[in-house]
Amino acid sequence: DQQVKQNSPSLSVQEGRISILNCDYTNSMFDYFLWYKKYPAEGPTFLISISSIKDKNEDGRFTVFLNKSAKHLSLHIVPSQPGDSAVYFCAASGNYGGSQGNLIFGKGTKLSVKP
Amino acid sequence: GAGVSQSPRYKVAKRGQDVALRCDPISGHVSLFWYQQALGQGPEFLTYFQNEAQLDKSGLPSDRFFAERPEGSVSTLKIQRTQQEDSAVYLCASSLETGIYGYTFGSGTRLTVV
Numbered sequence: 001d002q003q004v005k006q007n008s009p010s011l012s013v014q015e016g017r018i019s020i021l022n023c024d025y026t027n028s029m030f031d032y033f034l035w036y037k038k039y040p041a042e043g044p045t046f047l048i049s050i051s052s053i054k055d056k057n058e059d060g061r062f063t064v065f066l067n068k069s070a071k072h073l074s075l076h077i078v079p080s081q082p083g084d085s086a087v088y089f090c091a092a093s094g095n096y097g098g099s100q101g102n103l104i105f106g107k108g109t110k111l112s113v114k115p
Numbered sequence: 116g117a118g119v120s121q122s123p124r125y126k127v128a129k130r131g132q133d134v135a136l137r138c139d140p141i142s143g144h145v146s147l148f149w150y151q152q153a154l155g156q157g158p159e160f161l162t163y164f165q166n167e168a169q170l171d172k173s174g175l176p177s178d179r180f181f182a183e184r185p186e187g188s189v190s191t192l193k194i195q196r197t198q199q200e201d202s203a204v205y206l207c208a209s210s211l212e213t214g215i216y217g218y219t220f221g222s223g224t225r226l227t228v229v
Contacts, residue, residue, distance in 0.1 A: 004157075034217060043119070043206055043220030044158065089157050102148075102171060105157030 003027045004092050006106035013113050019077040021109050023090030026071065031094035034103065035064060035075045038087045048075070052094075080113045087111070117141075119221035121207050127227045128197045136192045136224045140209030147190050148218065149182055150206040158206055164190060197228045 005024045013019045021035075031052040036044035050057040050064045050073070057064050063076045077084055087110045091103040120139040128134050140147050146165055150158035151174075160174040166187040175182070179197075184190040194201055204225050210218035 006157075036220075041222065043208070043222045045220070046217035049217055091157075102160045102163060102174075103158075105159070107155065107157050 001026075002106075003030075004090055004104050004106040006088075006090055006109050008109050009107070010110040010112070013080045013111065015082055015113055015115050016079045019075075019080045019084065019111055019113065021075040021077075021088050021090075021111065023073050023075075023106055024071060025073075025092050027092070027094075027104075028071070029094050030092040030104075032092070033064070033066060033073050034091045034093075035062075036089040036091060036105075037084075038089060038108070044089055047088075077111075080111075082113050082115050085111055085113045119207055119209050119219050121205075121221035121224050123224060124222065125225050125227075127229060130198060130228055131196050132228075133193065133195045134197055134226065136194075136205050136226070138190045138192070138207030138209075138221060140188065140190070140207070141211075141219060142188075144209035144211050144219075146210045146212070146218065147184060148208045149190070149192050150208065150220075151176075152204045152206055152223070154203070161192070161205075194226075197226075199228050202226055202228045 003026050034049040035047040037047045038044045048059050048062050050066050066073045087108040089108045090106040122137045149161040152158045162182045163171040164184040179195045181193045204223040206223045208218045208220045
């Protein structure tokens with residue numbers, strides 16, 4: 001039973017447009033959410049995070065939105081660039097019984113940004 | 116070093132063989148994690164160390180999996196009597212402090228059991 005779901009395996013966007021990656025979770029005990037970016041043959045790289053006490057966090061071209069009532073978060077990339085092409089993982093953590101720092105990951109969404 | 120280093124990058128093992136995967140975390144990082152990533156899946160938690168103490172090993176899939184970090188820096192993940200279902204990328208991550216979630220991953224070891 002997946003606690004973190006990324007229902008879109010892939011997404012294709014034109015350069016300069018907005019990319020929106022979505023993530024849903026089921027465990028209401030999660031209180032911290034992260035996005036990681038992964039290039040082929042490399043480990044995931046931390047991108048941006050958000051605490052459950054906030055509904056938005058922005059860092060340059062990247063913004064994460066959290067809707068706790070819907071148990072949904074999204075990552076917006078504006079404007080999208082070809083170098084953003086990668087697999088994006090949503091991850092969650094919190095006081096659900098796991099040890100501190102133990103992350104639950106989604107399956108990932110492969111983003112392709114076309115020039 | 117500048118990042119988390121894992122070796123070997125690739126390992127092919129015959130079924131039933133024992134393997135050892137090494138992780139060199141960023142110097143001074145207290146927390147160290149091991150994750151397993153099967154093809155087409157997200158990383159799944161295996162175990163967590165704070166310095167040399169293994170505080171959580173709830174993700175280890177069987178007693179064939181064993182991890183250690185005896186001096187609080189380098190860690191080794193050992194898999195005994197490997198099975199085909201053990202084929203995956205094994206990722207190590209470290210962070211400076213406990214509770215810092217944006218930790219740094221290594222590039223992983225791709226294990227293929229034939």
